[in-house]
């Protein structure tokens with residue numbers, strides 16, 4: 001029996017094991033929606049904005065490791081999704097986006113709702129396709145999932161003109177695998193490199209493991225844990241890597257970088273051997289590159305050769321799947337004697353005793369840090385926490401101690417305000433058995449509040465923890481430090497009544513103004529298993545994120561809360577964002 | 578330093594814009610770019626000349642390799658290779674300049690591909706440097722039009738751009 005292109009597309013998604021699609025209909029995808037309507041195996045989640053669809057698919061992927069799928073119409077459908085696609089791209093998150101396109105014969109004619117989707121997304125996808133023929137559908141979908149999920153993962157877009165969804169053809173079976181002469185995925189690394197790295201590790205007197213998002217995306221956490229424990233080395237994790245190694249373990253120094261801990265950054269600065277696993281030496285992590293790890297030999301493990309020596313020249317580059325490379329290193333290190341590093345640990349313990357995450361409490365004012373600590377306590381550290389972008393994101397990363405991977409979901413690379421809520425919804429759909437909290441700010445949440453409606457329709461109970469400081473706090477902090485307190489456009493006036501807002505969407509809203517109400521409110525929120533609860537928590541409007549490496553400074557030049565005057569930044573620093 | 582980078586890629590719509598887009602998005606420089614299908618019509622060969630230090634060239638090569646449509650990238654400058662570029666130039670000739678122009682045409686072994694009353698159309702194939710030298714030797718005020726193909730190149734002897742290392 002002949003099938004139309006839309007049916008073939010939906011069948012292909014089914015064969016690919018897709019269970020959920022986040023999308024929004026429109027003219028160019030009506031046939032696809034018609035085919036979806038007849039398909040029981042796939043649940044479609046109707047978002048309220050295509051950016052929300054992409055973020056929700058992204059959150060779904062990050063929580064589960066399964067490739068999320070987004071379906072949008074042509075023109076404004078795909079342009080709305082671009083921010084979500086770019087967000088996934090910057091964090092190497094696999095995702096398949098299907099966009100409708102005007103009929104083939106109209107492409108290039110400025111047809112109604114036509115945009116060059118392939119052109120617009122080119123620089124923020126791993127790859128994209130324009131399907132030109134109905135016979136290409138199955139292979140293109142197979143290739144798209146293969147490319148999105150292997151190697152260094154990333155979003156892949158398939159643009160499909162409407163006429164191709166309407167045309168009919170005798171369907172071909174969905175392929176089990178796909179051969180691409182131009183795309184090979186590195187797996188095991190060269191054993192000579194493993195040996196060289198092992199030799200270097202064995203000589204290290206001040207070693208440190210620096211691990212990142214690659215260890216989560218590459219499901220390498222068991223290997224990372226085994227490797228680090230076997231050697232007894234200290235480990236610091238990037239914002240994207242939190243949870244791969246348990247934060248509460250004694251070998252963990254916490255996060256490094258701009259708002260990392262004192263001990264993590266000092267240890268990086270003084271290390272003689274850095275084992276960088278699944279990281280990309282991002283500028284938020286390295287601080288001033290000229291002052292980065294001055295005494296260290298650096299071993300860099302990454303699946304993407306273009307990440308290696310991109311920002312920092314490394315001594316040993318190991319291109320390969322971080323999971324396999326670490327397991328090879330584990331075996332190799334069993335045959336080696338390593339140095340006694342007890343002196344190094346005593347030095348680290350001294351840095352730890354500085355207690356760089358300590359903060360001053362003020363009577364009658366809720367400190368944002370306390371909110372996250374209480375959230376941690378109430379959820380016993382087991383929730384999935386998504387966040388938006390700003391100060392609240394840094395506090396969530398600092399004070400919620402992630403012991404498991406895929407529990408901390410944030411937009412690290414693109415820093416997209418608006419990510420948190422739809423990502424939480426996607427995460428809840430992927431992991432209904434887990435508590436999901438969205439830590440946000442009154443600025444960020446307003447970029448995606450419409451998804452509260454989707455969350456009611458699909459019953460995805462999420463606890464929204466709004467650290468309401470009345471400011472675009474991260475902007476205000478920079479203006480306080482580096483623009484002589486000229487608070488240009490960082491104060492948020494005319495805020496909505498968030499309690500009523502939540503209620504109008506059919507959810508529960510709770511306002512928290514006093515510290516003694518904080519814990520009971522959080523407990524109450526998590527008791528409401530089946531409801532989304534919006535906690536609007538008024539926090540200290542003047543609080544800043546510490547510790548901090550100001551732009552242009554090195555890892556050893558951190559500023560600590562209440563202890564250091566904020567030095568004015570040098571000109572090089574001001575150029576940075 | 579000047580590098581000639583040879584890229585073998587899928588002959589698909591959009592492949593050229595992926596490469597060109599990569600150069601502009603990452604701020605890499607392109608001196609010249611040529612692209613045409615190979616004898617296998619599913620493949621294209623693109624040859625790019627870029628002036629950059631070795632570190633940048635290494636980044637360019639890695640980023641090119643990351644593109645899904647790209648099959649093989651070779652920095653020709655790092656191997657023994659032959660490079661060629663084709664020039665077509667139109668110059669104004671008159672009785673005074675003719676002798677000198679003829680001398681240059683002979684010296685550079687150019688071809689005179691079209692001659693009209695007062696215009697010569699000259700063809701020259703060779704390394705870019707030779708073409709630059711030839712153009713420099715012409716009287717600039719007499720040059721009417723210049724069209725160059727940009728560089729193409731190939732590895733010498735057993736090394737191949739298409740198969741093997």
Ligand SMILES: Cc1ncc(C[n+]2csc(CCOP(=O)(O)OP(=O)(O)O)c2C)c(N)n1
Pocket residue numbers: 388389390391392393415416417418440441442443444445467469471472473474475
């Ligand atoms: C879409 C987008 N626009 C602008 C920014 C720049 N930006 C970064 S943090 C921030 C302030 C966020 O305010 P809020 O959500 O209230 O969080 P807070 O810092 O107060 O915790 C802004 C505007 C961004 N990251 N994303």
Ligand SMILES: [Mg+2]
Pocket residue numbers: 390441442443467468469470471472473
């Ligand atoms: Mg705020």
